[in-house]
Amino acid sequence: MNHDDRGLLPDGVATPADLSAQLERLGYLPDTGLATACFLALRLHRPLFLEGDAGVGKTSIAHTLAELLDAALVRLQCYEGIDASQALYDWDFPRQLLHLRAAEAGGVTDPEQLEAELFDRRFLLARPLLQAIETSPSVLLIDEVDRADDEFEAFLLEVLSDFSVSIPELGTVKAATPPVVVVTSNRTREVHDALKRRCYYHWVDHPDFAREVAIVRSRVPAAAQRLVEQVTTTVQGLRERDLHKPPGVAETLDWTEALVALGATELEPDTATATLGSLLKYREDQERAYGDVTALVREAAGGRG
Amino acid sequence: MPADVLDTAVGFARTLRASGVAASTDRVQRFVESLDALDPRRREDVYWAGRVTFCASPDDLARYDRAFAAYFDREPLPRPPRQAATPPPVSTVASAAPGADDGGDDDVDAVAEASRAEVLRHQDLGRLDAAGRAEVARLVALLDMPAEHRRTRRREPARRGRVDQAATVRQLLRHGGEPVVLRYHRQRRRPRRVVILADVSGSMSSYSESLVRFAHAAARRRAARVEVFTIGTRLTRVTRELTRRDPNEALAATGAAVPDWSGGTRLGERLKEFLDVWGQRGMARGAVVVILSDGWERDDPALLGQQMARLGRLAHKVVWANPRKARPGYAPLAGGMAAALPHVDDFVEGHSLAALERLARVVAGIQRTHQRRR
Numbered sequence A: 001m002n003h004d005d006r007g008l009l010p011d012g013v014a015t016p017a018d019l020s021a022q023l024e025r026l027g028y029l030p031d032t033g034l035a036t037a038c039f040l041a042l043r044l045h046r047p048l049f050l051e052g053d054a055g056v057g058k059t060s061i062a063h064t065l066a067e068l069l070d071a072a073l074v075r076l077q078c079y080e081g082i083d084a085s086q087a088l089y090d091w092d093f094p095r096q097l098l099h100l101r102a103a104e105a106g107g108v109t110d111p112e113q114l115e116a117e118l119f120d121r122r123f124l125l126a127r128p129l130l131q132a133i134e135t136s137p138s139v140l141l142i143d144e145v146d147r148a149d150d151e152f153e154a155f156l157l158e159v160l161s162d163f164s165v166s167i168p169e170l171g172t173v174k175a176a177t178p179p180v181v182v183v184t185s186n187r188t189r190e191v192h193d194a195l196k197r198r199c200y201y202h203w204v205d206h207p208d209f210a211r212e213v214a215i216v217r218s219r220v221p222a223a224a225q226r227l228v229e230q231v232t233t234t235v236q237g238l239r240e241r242d243l244h245k246p247p248g249v250a251e252t253l254d255w256t257e258a259l260v261a262l263g264a265t266e267l268e269p270d271t272a273t274a275t276l277g278s279l280l281k282y283r284e285d286q287e288r289a290y291g292d293v294t295a296l297v298r299e300a301a302g303g304r305g
Numbered sequence B: 001m002p003a004d005v006l007d008t009a010v011g012f013a014r015t016l017r018a019s020g021v022a023a024s025t026d027r028v029q030r031f032v033e034s035l036d037a038l039d040p041r042r043r044e045d046v047y048w049a050g051r052v053t054f055c056a057s058p059d060d061l062a063r064y065d066r067a068f069a070a071y072f073d074r075e076p077l078p079r080p081p082r083q084a085a086t087p088p089p090v091s092t093v094a095s096a097a098p099g100a101d102d103g104g105d106d107d108v109d110a111v112a113e114a115s116r117a118e119v120l121r122h123q124d125l126g127r128l129d130a131a132g133r134a135e136v137a138r139l140v141a142l143l144d145m146p147a148e149h150r151r152t153r154r155r156e157p158a159r160r161g162r163v164d165q166a167a168t169v170r171q172l173l174r175h176g177g178e179p180v181v182l183r184y185h186r187q188r189r190r191p192r193r194v195v196i197l198a199d200v201s202g203s204m205s206s207y208s209e210s211l212v213r214f215a216h217a218a219a220r221r222r223a224a225r226v227e228v229f230t231i232g233t234r235l236t237r238v239t240r241e242l243t244r245r246d247p248n249e250a251l252a253a254t255g256a257a258v259p260d261w262s263g264g265t266r267l268g269e270r271l272k273e274f275l276d277v278w279g280q281r282g283m284a285r286g287a288v289v290v291i292l293s294d295g296w297e298r299d300d301p302a303l304l305g306q307q308m309a310r311l312g313r314l315a316h317k318v319v320w321a322n323p324r325k326a327r328p329g330y331a332p333l334a335g336g337m338a339a340a341l342p343h344v345d346d347f348v349e350g351h352s353l354a355a356l357e358r359l360a361r362v363v364a365g366i367q368r369t370h371q372r373r374r
Helices: A016-025 A032-044 A058-069 A093-105 A111-118 A128-134 A150-162 A193-197 A209-219 A225-240 A249-261 A269-274 A283-304 B003-018 B025-037 B043-054 B058-072 B110-122 B130-141 B165-174 B202-220 B247-257 B267-283 B301-314 B335-343 B353-363
Strands: A048-052 A072-077 A089-091 A124-126 A138-143 A164-167 A171-174 A180-185 A200-204 B149-158 B184-191 B194-199 B226-231 B235-237 B288-292 B317-321 B346-348
Touching (some): A016 A058, A032 A200, A032 B025, A032 B043, A048 A058, A058 A138, A058 A180, A072 A128, A093 B165, A124 A128, A128 A171, A269 A283, B003 B043, B025 B043, B043 B058, B194 B267, B202 B247, B226 B267, B267 B301, B288 B353, B301 B335
Parallel strands (some): A048 A180, A048 A200, A072 A138, B194 B226, B194 B288, B288 B317, B317 B346
Antiparallel strands (some): B149 B184
């Protein structure tokens, strides 16, 4: 594969439309913008920065890309207070200590040799970033980067810029092929521009009706076409309402699955309200939507019935 | 790379900057690279290549679309809306030496000076004359504003606490396995985020300047992350405006950014907007939220009550400072305040400098008032 010309693009992909078709075959239906962003990220080897409401498919694009490239997916979930020893690498101290005691008991006296043994690769615990650098090809998913502190962002920036890690005791580990990086953010805080500047930025929106129907159809094949259309109409109607947490695609899928599990082939007000918990996760939202859902379901059923 | 693509990219970047998108040189370069990887003759490819390289937040998207239409479809770029609103009541404060503007007081001795300051501390901020306002502005800027701390997951070396296995073993190894000293660490503590929501509506007009100055004094402390919003007919984030060091400059910048100074207010609706757009996503989580308002709600107080309940569940602590609380005979019975009160942890005054000092201590968790729950 010619790296300069094609980057990490899989064979047979020359345009964003080709990539879109390949992703669709794996069950992910991207819109033009996301397909173009992914295309550029693979072709020019830059991280992809995805922002959007929860449940719009930011994380699953990373899974799909990994599947498409036949690469390992390494996931780094960010949280407040995450630091290098949890993201990059750490030494396995208890095992080192055991080894030390064992060596003492065995009568090893040469301290230099002992130290070399202690800082061996087998005592190194690779955390996600190091794993991604050591595995190739791989897709590195840095999930919810907005949850980490800003010091961590600076550290991330350093790793993402050259994909090499220097471990004082061992030497430098460099990625043979840098991983494909997908960074996601729910926008609980503004991520620093220095990080964004390095990436292709894409705001992931809720899909339109036709796309959402297609997504549900491909993910829940057991659901009847009629049910899927009614569910999607209702969910899209609910997104227009004033809710604390508008349902994402993930919730649409959950709801459809719940309805299919109950043997529904068509959306009815009773089953719809009974399964509302898989769609709306706030009590206030459920209360507010109660009347709306019945009306929307009737509308959805009537409109196409 | 054909020269015309480069020219187009540079021209487009200029249009982008004019409409408020930060199209830096490295982004232009990446735009050109991206076009090279795509088909620069296709409108769609150019649109998306530009969007993923130039935009950095959802706020940029609409600006980008306007600039794209302006540059590639020759549509006129709408002029950025000028500030039509009335300027805020910035009193021109001589921030220099105290008492610089009351020339007659040169012979005032230290005792009189101190007692004057003491009187000033307790005077109602809404009834000060210009000299008093200037003095209070100076004193507010000096307010000490410590922050409440929360424990984080990270650890830091300490004299006492849990044994730091890693550091101890490292130490041990350095001495060839001889036990030397135990190293300790403890959880690091960081200041809690403070979110200030300042009401700048008409009913608060005599206090809003001092309250924004208070917010500025809080925001300038590097110890805690402080986010400041103004509430009026609109919700405006003024955190960035308040990062300026000089209090007068910061106040002027805030005034320019807030289009609805001394307008009406719908507290419930604005609070909801804050929670929807910022609070729920994380800004209010675990934070100390300070609301500076008289609780004057023109709409149904039920919405305010609901939103306060929501805020109460997200925030670590909700402090409400109401300048009218100090008025004789005041009871929080009026619609909005009564609805909000059950969800407020600390209900304080805020009408005078002394009250603001107290507010600062309450925010820091040093002083508590009796209030509800938890």
